[in-house]
Amino acid sequence: MDKFVIEGSKTLHGSVEISGSKNAALPIIAATILCSKPCSIRNVPDLADINTMLKLLENMGCQYSFENNTLHIDCSSLKSTKAEYELVRKMRASILVLGPLVTKYNKAIVSLPGGCAIGVRPVNLHIEALKAMGAKINIEQGYIHASAKKLKGTDIYLDTPTVTGTENIMMAATLSDGKTTIYNAAKEPEVVDLANFLNKCGAKITGAGSSTIEITGVENLDGCDYEVMPDRIEAGTFMCIAHATKSTLTIKNAPVYCMHAIIDKIKEAGAQVQINDNTIVISHSKFLPVNIKTFAYPGFPTDMQAQFTAMLTLASGTSIIEETIFENRFQHVAELNRMGANISISGNKAIVVGVKKLYGAPVMATDLRASASLVIAALAAENTTEILRIYHLDRGYEHLDKKLQVLGARIKRLPQ
């Protein structure tokens, strides 16, 4: 296990290249289960979660090589359709193999992912949708046992626009009989990226990116060559880093088209932002408080909440941050307070009273975006901060320490 040691209060300079999106790459890799031919997928970030997904597929009989962010993968004939607890427990996104397995192989045994630090995170909507398409599903000893002769297209109304739920249903519907319509579908750009990949392989999907997605089942999906979209959350995190450390940074290869909520809020917080195609130049002017409410896309992403909370600890006033997606996504608050922040929690709101300075302290990462918020606070803080348990961060940020070192940050990765 590693830790970060960060000496803060240093202005950063230069430019950083954004990696491929974790939350787009994971479903696309799971979708290769549907393909009867090999796929080449470019711009895949080299992350712990990606390696967990690849290990999961390898255990089922899939073959791959992964070098220089390019994945060559052949899942055309799997020997097993079981996703074991040992790997699923490391990453909730493992649930994304359920839809592809049951539609292509007519059976699947997938460990229930369970909750995690940010909330209970049930998968009832994934299961109900597959049942509506004709799958028989039982839960036995912590595993989802699913079987079906051939899934049948149907109308699915989601109670809430679940992202991985929408992706699972979309993947299952590609090889089903007839037409599936998903109402109240997730509109996240990563859902669109998955639909684009599937369509390139021969699927018939329309409406991805809107709240109604139509999928007409086809007999077979081929392989394809595809480039994963850049990571909007990584780009947003670097924007928070720039503003919190009063730095001017150039963020290259950012998916600006889907970052409106993040860009608007950081401008409101006093940053100056210039955009040229997919390059963002961000500089600090003043630290203003802002109110934030997380929502499904195109609302403000819950995956940026912790990073904004860290940045707003330094604002000249009080910010109210309301979390509406996950019930327990404020674990970074206690750690930020240990660094001198003044944040209190009231129900699903964090009340952030701005302070003049943060101070280095030993802190512990509790989940992926909480880890990023501690890095932001540490870079802005006086003295040295030690962040323990950064394996959470390694799930979703490619070489964050190395990218920060290039920008002039004093950050070291050491064994814990």
Ligand SMILES: CC(=O)N[C@H]1[C@@H](OP(=O)(O)OP(=O)(O)OC[C@H]2O[C@@H](n3ccc(=O)[nH]c3=O)[C@H](O)[C@@H]2O)O[C@H](CO)[C@@H](O)[C@@H]1O
């Ligand atoms: C791998 C991936 O893409 N992860 C993202 C995905 O997670 P994930 O797809 O797990 O999140 P969901 O969109 O499913 O969750 C949204 C809300 O719906 C609830 N819910 C979800 C499914 C279900 O069957 N029943 C149910 O009640 C959840 O508890 C949560 O309150 O979207 C989240 C919300 O943008 C992001 O924070 C995660 O980074």
Ligand SMILES: C=C(OP(=O)(O)O)C(=O)O
């Ligand atoms: C919550 C996240 O990921 P996951 O859904 O994989 O836990 C995230 O990326 O912030």
